[in-house]
Amino acid sequence: MNPRPDHSQLVAPDDGIARGDVLLDVRNVSLSFGGVKAITDISLNVLKGEIRAIIGPNGAGKTSMLNVINGFYTPQVGTIIFRRKERCSMKPHEAVGQGIARTFQNVALFKGMSTLDNIMAGRSVMMKRNIGWQMLWRGPALKEEIEHREKVEEIIDFLEIQHIRRTPVGKLPYGLQKRVELGRALAMEPSLLLLDEPMAGMNLEEKEDMSRFILDVNQQRGTTIALIEHDMGVVMDLSDRVVVLDYGKKIADGPPDEVKNNQDVIDAYLGVPH
Amino acid sequence: MFYRTAGQFKTTYQADHALFPVRQDAVLLGIVLILAFVVFPLTASEFAFRALLIPVLIYSLAALGLNVLTGYAGQLSLGTGAFMGVGAYACYKLISIFPEMNIVVALALSGFFSATVGVIFGLPSLRIKGFYLAIATLAAQFFLVWLFQKWAWLYNYNASGAIQVPNIDFFGITVAGPRAPAIVQYYFVLCIVCLLTFFIINITRGRIGRMWKAVRDMDIAAELVGINLMKTKLLAFFVSSYVVGIAGALFVFLWRGAAEANLFDIPLSFRVLFIAIIGGLGSVLGNFLGAILIVALPVVISSVPEAFGLPLSSATVEHLNIMIIGALIIAFLIVEPHGLARFWAVIREKLILWPFPH
Numbered sequence A: 001m002n003p004r005p006d007h008s009q010l011v012a013p014d015d016g017i018a019r020g021d022v023l024l025d026v027r028n029v030s031l032s033f034g035g036v037k038a039i040t041d042i043s044l045n046v047l048k049g050e051i052r053a054i055i056g057p058n059g060a061g062k063t064s065m066l067n068v069i070n071g072f073y074t075p076q077v078g079t080i081i082f083r084r085k086e087r088c089s090m091k092p093h094e095a096v097g098q099g100i101a102r103t104f105q106n107v108a109l110f111k112g113m114s115t116l117d118n119i120m121a122g123r124s125v126m127m128k129r130n131i132g133w134q135m136l137w138r139g140p141a142l143k144e145e146i147e148h149r150e151k152v153e154e155i156i157d158f159l160e161i162q163h164i165r166r167t168p169v170g171k172l173p174y175g176l177q178k179r180v181e182l183g184r185a186l187a188m189e190p191s192l193l194l195l196d197e198p199m200a201g202m203n204l205e206e207k208e209d210m211s212r213f214i215l216d217v218n219q220q221r222g223t224t225i226a227l228i229e230h231d232m233g234v235v236m237d238l239s240d241r242v243v244v245l246d247y248g249k250k251i252a253d254g255p256p257d258e259v260k261n262n263q264d265v266i267d268a269y270l271g272v273p274h
Numbered sequence B: 001m002f003y004r005t006a007g008q009f010k011t012t013y014q015a016d017h018a019l020f021p022v023r024q025d026a027v028l029l030g031i032v033l034i035l036a037f038v039v040f041p042l043t044a045s046e047f048a049f050r051a052l053l054i055p056v057l058i059y060s061l062a063a064l065g066l067n068v069l070t071g072y073a074g075q076l077s078l079g080t081g082a083f084m085g086v087g088a089y090a091c092y093k094l095i096s097i098f099p100e101m102n103i104v105v106a107l108a109l110s111g112f113f114s115a116t117v118g119v120i121f122g123l124p125s126l127r128i129k130g131f132y133l134a135i136a137t138l139a140a141q142f143f144l145v146w147l148f149q150k151w152a153w154l155y156n157y158n159a160s161g162a163i164q165v166p167n168i169d170f171f172g173i174t175v176a177g178p179r180a181p182a183i184v185q186y187y188f189v190l191c192i193v194c195l196l197t198f199f200i201i202n203i204t205r206g207r208i209g210r211m212w213k214a215v216r217d218m219d220i221a222a223e224l225v226g227i228n229l230m231k232t233k234l235l236a237f238f239v240s241s242y243v244v245g246i247a248g249a250l251f252v253f254l255w256r257g258a259a260e261a262n263l264f265d266i267p268l269s270f271r272v273l274f275i276a277i278i279g280g281l282g283s284v285l286g287n288f289l290g291a292i293l294i295v296a297l298p299v300v301i302s303s304v305p306e307a308f309g310l311p312l313s314s315a316t317v318e319h320l321n322i323m324i325i326g327a328l329i330i331a332f333l334i335v336e337p338h339g340l341a342r343f344w345a346v347i348r349e350k351l352i353l354w355p356f357p358h
Helices: A062-069 A093-098 A115-121 A131-138 A140-159 A174-187 A203-221 A233-239 A256-260 A263-270 B023-044 B046-072 B080-097 B102-128 B130-150 B183-207 B207-217 B217-222 B229-256 B266-279 B285-307 B313-337 B339-353
Strands: A021-031 A036-047 A053-054 A076-084 A085-087 A100-103 A192-196 A222-226 A240-247 A250-254 B166-171 B172-177
Touching: A021 A062, A021 A222, A036 A053, A036 A062, A036 A076, A036 A240, A036 A250, A036 B023, A053 A203, A062 A192, A076 A100, A076 A256, A085 B130, A093 A100, A100 A140, A100 A174, A115 A140, A115 B207, A131 A140, A131 B207, A140 A174, A140 B130, A174 A192, A174 A203, A174 B102, A192 B266, A203 A222, A203 A233, A233 A256, A240 A256, A240 A263, A250 A256, A250 A263, B023 B102, B023 B183, B046 B080, B046 B183, B046 B207, B046 B229, B046 B266, B046 B285, B080 B102, B080 B130, B080 B183, B080 B229, B080 B266, B102 B130, B102 B166, B102 B229, B130 B266, B172 B183, B172 B229, B183 B207, B183 B229, B207 B217, B217 B229, B217 B313, B266 B285, B285 B313
Parallel strands: A053 A222, A053 A240, A100 A192, A192 A222
Antiparallel strands: A021 A036, A021 A076, A076 A085, A240 A250, B166 B172
């Protein structure tokens, strides 16, 4: 196989936080829907430049945790500090402005648009030309469009999806759709990338591809990644640190090897009466 | 064979972003424009201008405006007729208050009135979706038509309650009113429609078009890529109502010559919606194909049997027309929800590959 092209020119934006410092700090967060407690008093942090995995049995509160991080839910208790700034309640599109991008458990692409347009849509926020220039399609608007197209083509090249550039994403197989969704998140040039089960429903080969992309994104672009995944082999190999949730509570946090041998984790996965 | 794209290479992104990356498309559009600007005016009769060419253009423009909202941004609207009315009444008031005003300026300004009204009635779209939004726009339809009837200031306190277009000159040539020649009106409408279509094509293929389509396809995901749903939806209402309003002003000033409030009632809204659906939601070309079909159908039904010596009564023509259009709409919704524009896309794809099947 040919060596993969170097994409090191694609770097995550500099946010003034050194590698290894705390990028996101979630402190004592609780979230409940009526009487149902989704998350109870969880604290966790994500360090700049690492791959952080969140695992746990079904219904443990993993996706709720991601939704809290990107502003989709506002927790009743607790604080979230992102890039050294404490965050009050905000709309999801404001979280994007701060540099958080995510993918979904069920693919959430724009089905009627082509791969290229989907990834370009990820850059909407960065494009500023107003409707007056847009309707003329000349001068600044065209220049901006082409600048962003070049960035998007780098991402398309990186994810090896050149051949489906013009295909409506609704017609693509599931594995490729997941890849396009990753591309759209990357187009937003996030400093924190949230991946909700990036490998769900994939076969072994697709999983290997996706793992490679995640590692490359992390190493070449320096993007910090928080991911949810059920495939333990993948999680243990990819991630730097793992946090384990069960019934909305944190039961373990640490490097993969430590977590693997933690008795609470083994109980949660094998099932022990609570 | 005629549509072969082989050998047309793009070496820059600029070339790839051209309006027609495929050369044959540009040639085809050139032919259509020559037909529209040269051949039709030379050959068409007064009847053809008034019954076919001008209404096709105006309905295309109205459908284009609706398509921005429904086809691109995914917000169903049943108030098109009323928004056309706002454009028409605004233009009428501007012309009667400032008789010296240039008609093009009056048209452009009247678009802003309908756009503002469109944004106001678009506010519910921030909370409700789909059929419920359609009902909210239906409220606009009934309210505005009621307003056109009851607010006598709008029609200058005429006894008839109708608005009557005066003779209006545009740089010395009469373009509207009883004295205006049909060929001048045709050229006037054609230029405006071409210009607005060009603008809409550019808007829909750039950033704003992608944001609209993103909101249409999955609004939650759109929000999570940083798109502000409120601004995007209201912008769609603004642009859509602007175009629809200008179409409404042209409808009265350059075609009908006079209008009563009930002209803008719900049948007009449905007519424009049918054109957009039959033509193809989410396409610019479709509006023109749909308008040609809807406007030409009654003319064809009445003139073709006559040519074969079987004249039909006008009532029969109307009934046949309603039945055929009804059947067509049902057929399109089942067979090809993307309308005539998709038919053309399929034909074009086949032509590019021809004589090979894949």
